[in-house]
Amino acid sequence: MWRPYVISNDIEYVVLYLYMSISSNAPNLLLSxxxxxxxxVERVEGAVVSVNVGRRFSPSGIHWRNGIIVTSDESLHNSEExxxxxxxxxxxxxxxxGRDASTDVAVFQIDSPDIPVANIGDAATLKVGHLVLGMALSREGNIKAVMGNISVCSGAWKSMSGGNIDQFICPDITLYPGFAGGPLVDANGDVVGMNTSGRRATALTIPSKTVNRVVDQLVVKGRIARGYLGVGMQPVRLPQNLQTALNITGDGGVIVVNIENNAPAEQAGILLGDILITFNDARVKDTNDVLAYLNQSQYVNQTISVQLVRGGELVNLTVTIGERPF
Known part of the structure; x- marks a missing residue:
């Protein structure tokens, strides 16, 4: 009898397993x-487009919302038309x-009311082993699809460009030329994310939650808002005697080496030589911790508390996070 929880990483073995496990019923099950x-594929194909960028292999795209096309920013390169x-x-x-290289999402507006809109699902429902489809559209308008399964599905991560991605999703599918920017489709026929290329040409999927967040901002502003303090920073280690005296956990901190005129940091009273150790009670150990916080757009124009070491003493300040100039 077929045990559906036994799934191979190689989709050919999935089909073979199905066939061998149920003997006489195999033809009917495989046909089904x-x-x-x-x-x-038929339910989704109308929402898949080919994005023509003047290259031999064009990426695909998804009619994500009414009048909104989503595709892979990386695949566009510097195409203007x-x-x-x-x-x-x-x-x-x-x-x-708008385009956001940090999450690999680019958004276009299209004026074609008759195009079907993708049914967007929730990537949080995915589990390792679930069968999925990757889809694309050729430049001639022909639909293409590949089948695989979810090989890795874990928590939030940060791209090399600093983008906050809500889930790490690695489908075991081959991203043939033209498949980048196309949808990942679950067994319900819902689009749960946009496919893109990872390291060594592996397939990665930007989950629907991340795409929705980026689309919301790009449609309104044309860019992703990033937090801004207006300081130059360097990581620094706190000596053990200072940690003990101030009851500080951990030896990491960020020393301020430059402050821009009239920047949020200056307005808050931050001085050269101050060592930042917490943001909103979250421990800061190096500059990456600060940048990770500032890259979260929800904190732009918000007032937060910071704690720093100044002259061997703890100082508490509040700072209103600005928006990084472009």
């Missing part, structure tokens, strides 16, 4: 699985609304 996958090809081959113009 095959038809279900084809039906899923972009059009999209719809399922069936029709090519239409689009307008760039």
């Amino acid at each position: 699985l095959s038809q279900s996958l084809a039906d899923t 972009v059009t999209v090809t719809l399922n069936g081959g029709k090519t239409v113009p689009v307008k760039l609304l």
Whole structure:
């Protein structure tokens, strides 16, 4: 009897396992699985587009919301004139609304009311072993799909460009040319994220929650708001006797080596030589901790508490986080 929790990392072995496990019923089950996958592709294919960037292999895109196309920012390179090809081959113009390299999301506006909109699902429902589809559209308007399973699914992570990604999702699918920017589709036919290339050409998926957050900001502002203090910083170690005297846990901190005129840090009273050790009661051990905090757009224009060491004493201040100038 088929045990559905036994799933191989290689999708060919999944099909082989199904076939060998249920003997006489295998043809019917395989036919049912095959038809279900084809039906899923048909439900989603109208929302998949090809993003034409003047290169041999164009990325795909997703009609994420009504009039909003999402694709892979990295795959666009420096293309200035972009059009999209719809399922069936029709090519239409689009307008760039914004790009965010840190999350690899680019957003375009399209004026084609008849295009189906993707049904966006929740990537948090994914589990290791779940079957998924990666989809793409060729420049000629022909749909393409690959099947695989979720090989890694874990918590939030930060991209090399500093973007906050809500889940680490690695589907065991091959990202053939043109598949970057296309959707990852779960067994319900819901788009749970946008596929992109990771290290060594492995497939990664930007989860729907992250894409939604980026789309919200790019549609309104055309950019992602980043926090700004206006200071130059360097990591520093606190001597043991100072840790003991001030009852500080951990030896890390960030020393202020430069302050911009009229910046949020100056307005808050931060001085050269101050050593920042907490942001809103969160321990700061090096500059990456500070940048990670500032990269969270929800803190822009918010007033937070900071604790620092000044002249061997603890000082508590409040600072209003500014928005990083562009």
